[in-house]
Amino acid sequence: MHWESWSAFWDMGGRGFYVWGSYGVSFALIALELYFLHRTRKAVIRRLLRWRAARFEDTGEDA
Amino acid sequence: MGAVFLAMLRREMALAWRGRTDVLLALSFFVVVVCLFPFGIGPEANQLRAIAPGVVWVTALLASLLALPRLFEHDLRDGTLEQLLLSPEPAVVWVLAKVAVHWLVTGVPVALFAPLLAGLYDLQPDVLPLLAGTLLLGTPTLTLIGAIGAALTLGVRSGAVLLALLVLPLAVPVLIFGAGAVEAALGGVSYAAHLALLGAGMLAAVALAPWACVAALRLAVQ
Amino acid sequence: MNATQERRQRWRQGVEERQRSPRSLWRFAAPQQFYPLAGRLAPWFAAAAAVLAVAGLYLGFFVAPTDAQQGEVYRVIFLHVPAAWMSMFLYLVMAFWGIVGWVLNTRLSFMMAHALAPTGAIWCFIALWTGALWGRPTWGTYWVWDARLTSQLLLMFLYLGYLALTRAIEDPRRADRAGALLAIVGSINVPIIYFSVKWWNTLHQGASVSLTRAPSMATVMLVTMLIMAFAAWFYSIAVALWRVRTIILERERHTDWVAAELDRLAAKEKG
Numbered sequence: 001m002h003w004e005s006w007s008a009f010w011d012m013g014g015r016g017f018y019v020w021g022s023y024g025v026s027f028a029l030i031a032l033e034l035y036f037l038h039r040t041r042k043a044v045i046r047r048l049l050r051w052r053a054a055r056f057e058d059t060g061e062d063a
Numbered sequence: 064m065g066a067v068f069l070a071m072l073r074r075e076m077a078l079a080w081r082g083r084t085d086v087l088l089a090l091s092f093f094v095v096v097v098c099l100f101p102f103g104i105g106p107e108a109n110q111l112r113a114i115a116p117g118v119v120w121v122t123a124l125l126a127s128l129l130a131l132p133r134l135f136e137h138d139l140r141d142g143t144l145e146q147l148l149l150s151p152e153p154a155v156v157w158v159l160a161k162v163a164v165h166w167l168v169t170g171v172p173v174a175l176f177a178p179l180l181a182g183l184y185d186l187q188p189d190v191l192p193l194l195a196g197t198l199l200l201g202t203p204t205l206t207l208i209g210a211i212g213a214a215l216t217l218g219v220r221s222g223a224v225l226l227a228l229l230v231l232p233l234a235v236p237v238l239i240f241g242a243g244a245v246e247a248a249l250g251g252v253s254y255a256a257h258l259a260l261l262g263a264g265m266l267a268a269v270a271l272a273p274w275a276c277v278a279a280l281r282l283a284v285q
Numbered sequence: 286m287n288a289t290q291e292r293r294q295r296w297r298q299g300v301e302e303r304q305r306s307p308r309s310l311w312r313f314a315a316p317q318q319f320y321p322l323a324g325r326l327a328p329w330f331a332a333a334a335a336v337l338a339v340a341g342l343y344l345g346f347f348v349a350p351t352d353a354q355q356g357e358v359y360r361v362i363f364l365h366v367p368a369a370w371m372s373m374f375l376y377l378v379m380a381f382w383g384i385v386g387w388v389l390n391t392r393l394s395f396m397m398a399h400a401l402a403p404t405g406a407i408w409c410f411i412a413l414w415t416g417a418l419w420g421r422p423t424w425g426t427y428w429v430w431d432a433r434l435t436s437q438l439l440l441m442f443l444y445l446g447y448l449a450l451t452r453a454i455e456d457p458r459r460a461d462r463a464g465a466l467l468a469i470v471g472s473i474n475v476p477i478i479y480f481s482v483k484w485w486n487t488l489h490q491g492a493s494v495s496l497t498r499a500p501s502m503a504t505v506m507l508v509t510m511l512i513m514a515f516a517a518w519f520y521s522i523a524v525a526l527w528r529v530r531t532i533i534l535e536r537e538r539h540t541d542w543v544a545a546e547l548d549r550l551a552a553k554e555k556g
Contacts, residue, residue: 003347013351015358015422022361022415026368029407030520037524041531045550048538052547211470215463219453228449229467232442233474236481243485260481279466282459 067152071160078137079168085130089169090176093126097180108185115184116194116245120238123173123198124205128230130169131209132216132223134161135280139217145284154280155273162210162273170202190248200261201241207272208233214279237264300389314391316533317542323526330523337516344509358422362506365415367514368408369433371521372440373475375405379447380472383465393529395461396536398468399451400529404521406444412437432483439478443471457536 003009012019079085100118101111138144148154177198178191186194212230216222244257303311312318345363352359379398386394416434417427428434447467454460537543 009346012360013357015356018358018418018422019360022364022418025414026364026411029411033404033407033524037527037531041527044531044535045547048534048543048547049551051538052544211466215450215467216453219450221453225446225449225453228442229446232439232446232478233470235439236474236477239481239485275466275470279463282462282466285456285459 064153064156067156068160071157072164075161075164076167079164085133086168086172089126089129090172092129093122093173093176094180096122096125097183101184111184112186115181115186116190116242116249118184119177119181119194120198120201120242120245123177123202124231124234124238126173127169127202127205127209128227130165131206131213131226131230134165134210134213135217135283139283144280148277148281148284154277158210158273158276158280159269162206162276165210166203166206170206171199174198174202187249190245193248193254194245197241197244197258197261200258200265201237204237204261204265204268205230205234207268207276208237211272211275211279214276214283217280217283237261240264297390300391314389314393316393316396316537317540319393320530320533320546323530327523327526327530330519330526334516334519334523337512337519341509341512341516344505344512349505349509350503355423358419361415361419363509363513365412365419366510367517368415369412369437370514371517372405372409372412372437372444374518375401375408375521376440376443376468376475377472379405380465380468383462383468387462387465392461392536393533395465396529396532397525398465399461400525400532401521402444402447402451402464403528404524406441406448408517408521409437409441409444413441430486432479432486435482435486436475436479439482440475443475447471 010016010020097118100114104110104114135144138147147157174195178195181191181194182188209226209230212226212233215229216226219225240257240260244254244261247254247257300311303309313322341363345360349360349363351357379401382394382398382401385391386398413434416437420429420434421427447464450467451460451464454463534543534546
């Protein structure tokens with residue numbers, strides 16, 4: 001631990017914008033990736049269930 | 064094998080002659096875009112002279128992309144492509160012939176016209192032959208890489224734009240050494256290495272690209 | 286069928302037999318077997334990535350000393366360098382799975398390549414973004430046309446090309462193989478691009494700054510970078526495994542086991 005105070009930590013020697021801008025955006029992108037991963041999976045499952053239901057109706061037997 | 068190559072060569076030249084206005088299209092694009100830059104950058108002579116090799120090379124690259132989608136399109140549409148792929152002759156032979164004619168029709172005119180356009184930028188006259196030379200050496204590689212892209216995007220929607228996106232990053236090394244050779248000559252430095260690398264690139268492309276092309280074409284007709 | 290084709294067919298049959306054998310690892314080349322395996326493995330990789338990331342960030346922000354030349358802002362490299370490594374590594378892995386898929390005719394290999402692409406592209410963007418934000422305070426501009434950053438930019442275009450091509454082609458079989466071909470051609474080109482860009486960069490006198498002249502590394506900085514690199518790698522594996530599960534469901538939707546799985550998921554949602 002070599003930061004004198006928390007405010008020094010956030011300040012990063014005057015370059016806080018660049019350090020936290022880097023890490024912030026990167027983690028935001030990672031969070032977005034995970035979120036979209038989850039959302040896509042849900043959407044695909046929903047679509048496939050609908051597709052199966054439609055086929056079930058058409059053929060009258062287990063698709 | 065040689066007979067197939069020559070037969071395809073003759074066929075392609077006949078087709079190219081019939082569609083010879085396409086050559087004018089590529090050249091017109093070349094001229095228009097080269098003339099566009101000064102309007103954006105300013106007419107100052109020194110600035111234009113400095114950017115001339117790069118501008119001419121980039122525009123030549125873009126012009127060579129224009130006609131590429133049509134390389135295999137006609138043959139796909141009238142079923143010739145399928146027949147050619149089904150034939151027992153090695154496909155790389157006639158693909159190479161097609162690409163060769165395409166280069167003769169699009170790459171060579173651009174290379175020969177380039178010194179004229181570079182003159183608009185007041186590029187030093189003694190490097191003008193070198194400019195044409197680098198383009199003659201580099202455009203075959205561009206056409207070969209472009210042919211892979213054309214085969215990959217054959218029949219795909221927005222194929223032409225996709226082709227540009229695929230081919231341009233792969234063409235950067237050719238651009239670097241081509242324009243770099245001219246810049247080196249302007250700076251009084253040796254450009255032999257640039258030309259050697261362009262030549263090596265062309266030979267590698269001639270050896271490898273047709274195989275990738277054939278693989279992509281087989282995908283397109285299945 | 287000539288002799289070569291016969292040999293190839295016999296070899297493929299051998300591969301498929303191995304895939305069907307119950308004790309062989311090859312059975313995981315079948316999507317039906319890989320789907321549950323991926324589901325079991327992914328959380329472990331995610332957890333490992335999280336632990337490594339916490340450790341790496343702690344080391345990076347609280348243990349690693351202030352740099353003599355660059356002050357505190359150098360700490361961006363703990364994200365920039367792993368991101369750059371991952372973007373290049375994942376592209377090669379994509380090409381590898383493309384080759385495997387083409388040679389062995391296994392569609393799961395292609396699905397794996399598709400699953401890796403978005404993650405690789407995101408790492409590529411992170412490398413460019415962090416590179417820019419590191420460059421501004423250190424060398425004065427957000428962007429420099431140095432060899433590494435420029436190659437990274439071109440890699441971004443290669444990723445975008447792969448993503449665009451595989452989404453534009455409707456036939457999945459053609460999309461798989463076209464993407465694989467593009468990834469292979471791209472992989473061959475990456476060293477060529479890097480070499481030529483390096484050459485281009487040193488020729489032009491304006492290139493006085495270089496991100497390759499990194500601060501002389503104290504050991505703790507190197508260790509932190511390695512830990513973050515592993516964190517990024519395990520994260521990528523977890524995300525790819527999760528993504529490929531969704532791809533498998535979509536592509537294998539005609540099979541009975543997917544039908545059963547969909548029923549199970551629907552029941553779970555209702556219950």
